[in-house]
Amino acid sequence: MTDHLLEVRDLSVEFHTAAGTVKAVQNVSWHLDRGETLAILGESGSGKSVSASAVMNLIDMPPGRITSGQILLNGQDMLVMTAEQRRQINGCKIAMIFQDPLAHLNPVYSVGWQIAEMVTTHGGTRDKAQARALDLLRRVGIPEPELAMRKYPHQFSGGQRQRLMIAMALACKPDILIADEPTTALDVTVQAQVLELLEELQRETGMGLLLITHDLGVVAEIADRVVVMNGGQIVETGNAAEVYRNPRHPYTRKLIDAAPGKGQMPVERDRTGQPLLRAERLTKSYGAFHALKGVDLTIMPGETVAVVGESGSGKSTLARAILRLDDPDGGRILYRGDDLMAMAPRQLFGLRRDLQMVFQDPTQSLNPRMTVFQLISEAWVIHPDILPKAQWKDRAADLLVKVGLRPEMAARYPHQFSGGQRQRIAIARALAMEPKLIVCDEAVSALDVSIQAQVIELLDGLRREFGLSYLFIAHDLPVVRDFADRVVVMKSGEIVEEGPVRQIFDAPRHPYTRALLSASLDPDPVVQAARRTARQLETA
Amino acid sequence: MTGFIGKRALASGISLIGLVILVFFLSRLTGDPTNLYLPLDASIEAREQFRQLHGFNDPLIVQFGRYVMDLAQGDFGESLQQARPAMEVVLQAFGWTLRLALITMTCVTVAAIVIGSLAAFKVGGIFDRIATFFSLVGASAPDFWLAIVAIVIFAVNLHWLPTSGTGTPWHWVLPVAVLFVRPFGLILQVVRGSMITTLSSAYVKTARAKGVRTRSIIFVHGLRNAMLPVITVIGDQAAAILNGAVVIETIFGFPGIGKLMIDSILLRDFSVVLASIMISAVAIFIMNLLIDIAYAMLDPRIRY
Numbered sequence: 001m002t003d004h005l006l007e008v009r010d011l012s013v014e015f016h017t018a019a020g021t022v023k024a025v026q027n028v029s030w031h032l033d034r035g036e037t038l039a040i041l042g043e044s045g046s047g048k049s050v051s052a053s054a055v056m057n058l059i060d061m062p063p064g065r066i067t068s069g070q071i072l073l074n075g076q077d078m079l080v081m082t083a084e085q086r087r088q089i090n091g092c093k094i095a096m097i098f099q100d101p102l103a104h105l106n107p108v109y110s111v112g113w114q115i116a117e118m119v120t121t122h123g124g125t126r127d128k129a130q131a132r133a134l135d136l137l138r139r140v141g142i143p144e145p146e147l148a149m150r151k152y153p154h155q156f157s158g159g160q161r162q163r164l165m166i167a168m169a170l171a172c173k174p175d176i177l178i179a180d181e182p183t184t185a186l187d188v189t190v191q192a193q194v195l196e197l198l199e200e201l202q203r204e205t206g207m208g209l210l211l212i213t214h215d216l217g218v219v220a221e222i223a224d225r226v227v228v229m230n231g232g233q234i235v236e237t238g239n240a241a242e243v244y245r246n247p248r249h250p251y252t253r254k255l256i257d258a259a260p261g262k263g264q265m266p267v268e269r270d271r272t273g274q275p276l277l278r279a280e281r282l283t284k285s286y287g288a289f290h291a292l293k294g295v296d297l298t299i300m301p302g303e304t305v306a307v308v309g310e311s312g313s314g315k316s317t318l319a320r321a322i323l324r325l326d327d328p329d330g331g332r333i334l335y336r337g338d339d340l341m342a343m344a345p346r347q348l349f350g351l352r353r354d355l356q357m358v359f360q361d362p363t364q365s366l367n368p369r370m371t372v373f374q375l376i377s378e379a380w381v382i383h384p385d386i387l388p389k390a391q392w393k394d395r396a397a398d399l400l401v402k403v404g405l406r407p408e409m410a411a412r413y414p415h416q417f418s419g420g421q422r423q424r425i426a427i428a429r430a431l432a433m434e435p436k437l438i439v440c441d442e443a444v445s446a447l448d449v450s451i452q453a454q455v456i457e458l459l460d461g462l463r464r465e466f467g468l469s470y471l472f473i474a475h476d477l478p479v480v481r482d483f484a485d486r487v488v489v490m491k492s493g494e495i496v497e498e499g500p501v502r503q504i505f506d507a508p509r510h511p512y513t514r515a516l517l518s519a520s521l522d523p524d525p526v527v528q529a530a531r532r533t534a535r536q537l538e539t540a
Numbered sequence: 541m542t543g544f545i546g547k548r549a550l551a552s553g554i555s556l557i558g559l560v561i562l563v564f565f566l567s568r569l570t571g572d573p574t575n576l577y578l579p580l581d582a583s584i585e586a587r588e589q590f591r592q593l594h595g596f597n598d599p600l601i602v603q604f605g606r607y608v609m610d611l612a613q614g615d616f617g618e619s620l621q622q623a624r625p626a627m628e629v630v631l632q633a634f635g636w637t638l639r640l641a642l643i644t645m646t647c648v649t650v651a652a653i654v655i656g657s658l659a660a661f662k663v664g665g666i667f668d669r670i671a672t673f674f675s676l677v678g679a680s681a682p683d684f685w686l687a688i689v690a691i692v693i694f695a696v697n698l699h700w701l702p703t704s705g706t707g708t709p710w711h712w713v714l715p716v717a718v719l720f721v722r723p724f725g726l727i728l729q730v731v732r733g734s735m736i737t738t739l740s741s742a743y744v745k746t747a748r749a750k751g752v753r754t755r756s757i758i759f760v761h762g763l764r765n766a767m768l769p770v771i772t773v774i775g776d777q778a779a780a781i782l783n784g785a786v787v788i789e790t791i792f793g794f795p796g797i798g799k800l801m802i803d804s805i806l807l808r809d810f811s812v813v814l815a816s817i818m819i820s821a822v823a824i825f826i827m828n829l830l831i832d833i834a835y836a837m838l839d840p841r842i843r844y
Contacts, residue, residue, distance in 0.1 A: 056749050090751035103742035108764050108839050118750050142608040353647070 112149030217521025261478025617811030656731025678725025
């Protein structure tokens with residue numbers, strides 16, 4: 001039998017924690033050949049990164065333990081090698097890039113030094129390493145490479161940092177590149193560029209690419225084969241297009257169904273009458289940076305308005321300005337005709353309960369020392385007129401049921417819940433105020449796709465039940481497609497296009513909206529291939 | 541950077557002036573030094589003459605004015621006790637203390653960083669446990685007790701080392717060793733804690749994926765990042781010794797600034813007290829400045 005470039009056979013890894021033994025992966029087998037792209041697809045906790053960590057010898061033992069299996073590089077079992085042999089393979093034969101490149105680059109060394117270190121570590125001279133680093137910076141498209149050599153990671157943008165990571169990984173011309181969620185934290189247009197760069201480099205070098213991702217779109221864009229993982233086991237494996245078209249395992253089917261952007265788009269609503277909230281010519285500057293340059297926005301009662309834009313577009317500033325969490329520098333905010341900006345603090349306090357916010361990261365926005373009951377009932381402590389104390393317990397239980405949790409969970413603390421459950425708690429807390437408008441700032445961005453779909457469904461249901469309005473901030477267009485009534489596209493502090501959801505998706509007018517749409521990845525490999533061809537034609 | 545240093549110097553200068561005013565008047569409140577310097581049976585005329593000579597008969601405010609005028613001309617006054625310029629006395633003592641602090645803190649820093657880093661690399665390992673035990677003991681051992689025990693064992697019983705003085709390098713061993721213990725314990729703990737955080741960071745994972753050698757991971761990738769909180773504590777501890785390791789200097793008869801300060805306060809040698817305080821303040825100012833500069837050198841994200 002011919003050897004694969006890299007083969008994982010029957011690998012099982014356990015972690016011994018205070019809470020007991022966790023079987024992170026069980027009897028996992030996959031292989032990667034030269035010039036091939038294999039994607040390991042899974043949600044958080046599926047164990048998708050564990051086998052790659054085992055390949056790189058990055059699992060801390062203890063608490064980790066490899067209980068069975070082999071990892072074969074060109075037919076040789078890496079698990080029986082000495083630590084020194086493993087060290088020489090790392091970086092040299094197999095290199096790895098990670099999600100969140102800012103955290104994964106050493107903040108106190110220049111990027112030139114960090115790239116060159118890869119070469120010197122594996123026996124290259126200082127001069128050779130410098131030259132190679134400079135070459136690579138040029139190759140991955142960093143502007144002014146000579147200058148960039150002496151700069152530090154914090155002086156680059158997110159996309160550039162991932163390019164730096166890629167340059168570093170390729171410094172020793174590895175046979176295999178492992179990319180762990182390489183584009184997850186990036187804007188869609190930047191994501192497309194980084195994936196394109198990875199593909200180009202793979203064609204040039206013929207390396208095998210192992211991609212770990214939670215995103216079907218990334219799989220569709222770049223993978224030849226896909227391994228789907230759930231609960232530490234491989235549930236399905238095969239050709240990427242084949243698996244998408246013909247998923248055999250129920251979990252794969254569930255994942256594909258949960259991918260956003262395929263449902264019915266809502267019909268256009270009647271927009272006459274008094275708006276619930278109206279922002280006029282909002283401006284906000286941070287020093288010399290103009291975050292908002294005169295933004296107008298109208299939200300009707302019961303309407304969901306999505307604000308979509310990439311990082312730095314001013315979308316979160318807009319959300320915070322509307323709630324007066326950060327006061328805007330100029331403009332007016334009319335809530336049912338009353339100017340929030342001109343309101344006395346006492347009057348504003350009364351209105352606060354009408355306007356609620358759900359944040360991106362529920363781990364940070366829920367006080368870890370408070371029980372769920374305390375978190376929810378705090379609303380009634382602050383606004384005692386909402387509910388008499390005798391009813392707090394029942395209402396809290398009621399709200400928990402509404403958001404799909406169980407009443408007895410009220411006694412628990414936030415850390416005892418999963419990410420999706422925590423976001424439900426945050427929503428229950430917002431609902432406790434009986435608000436008219438909920439501002440969701442990237443409220444589903446940190447969640448797994450299947451959880452994302454559930455939370456969006458929940459929000460949609462609550463809207464119908466309570467007649468809520470939403471201002472839904474997102475960086476991703478497909479997420480808002482089946483949910484929003486209107487879409488506002490922002491770029492550099494300005495609204496570039498605004499309209500009913502159908503118009504934005506079916507007939508986008510502004511070039512930036514079109515760029516956003518074409519850069520967002522479709523989970524269908526066929527659609528994605530067509531888009532790629534179209535993109536290439538456009539640039540050619 | 542120069543602007544930053546200037547601003548800091550200005551702020552420190554203002555606090556120094558405040559300090560001098562405060563100390564000047566407080567020390568005069570302790571009474572008249574005349575009776576301390578003249579024999580018990582000195583005549584009233586002799587006492588009056590002594591007061592006249594040193595200006596203790598003038599109102600306080602006049603004395604202060606004279607002191608400030610002298611200061612402006614670089615005159616820090618005379619030491620009553622030694623009949624030499626006060627600044628000369630203080631600088632001499634400070635020189636001794638500075639040497640003591642430098643030697644001690646160099647040993648402490650090197651030992652704490654190496655041992656703390658290695659302990660952090662394998663948390664819960666046998667090396668880590670031993671290091672943690674000794675750092676706890678060190679950080680909590682009272683230094684006067686250590687000093688006395690050390691003298692009893694090494695000087696009195698074993699006759700290996702001298703009990704006090706500064707004559708030979710051997711005289712330095714005991715004071716340095718005793719002064720070493722507490723800062724070593726404290727800094728070791730900070731290094732260990734900071735290194736544990738750093739070694740579990742994402743960029744250390746990257747370094748491991750790059751195949752960087754363990755030694756480089758600890759001392760190149762880890763240490764520089766872990767040093768920021770450590771430097772603050774090193775500065776603190778160094779300042780504590782510079783400000784006078786009073787107890788240790790007294791026990792070992794070490795002619796440093798701590799001993800000088802205590803002696804001059806007891807003898808109401810006002811000029812020396814004031815000069816010592818000024819020198820200490822300047823030393824601390826420079827110390828803090830060095831810490832800030834070290835911060836900026838270690839971490840490119842910090843710019844003043």
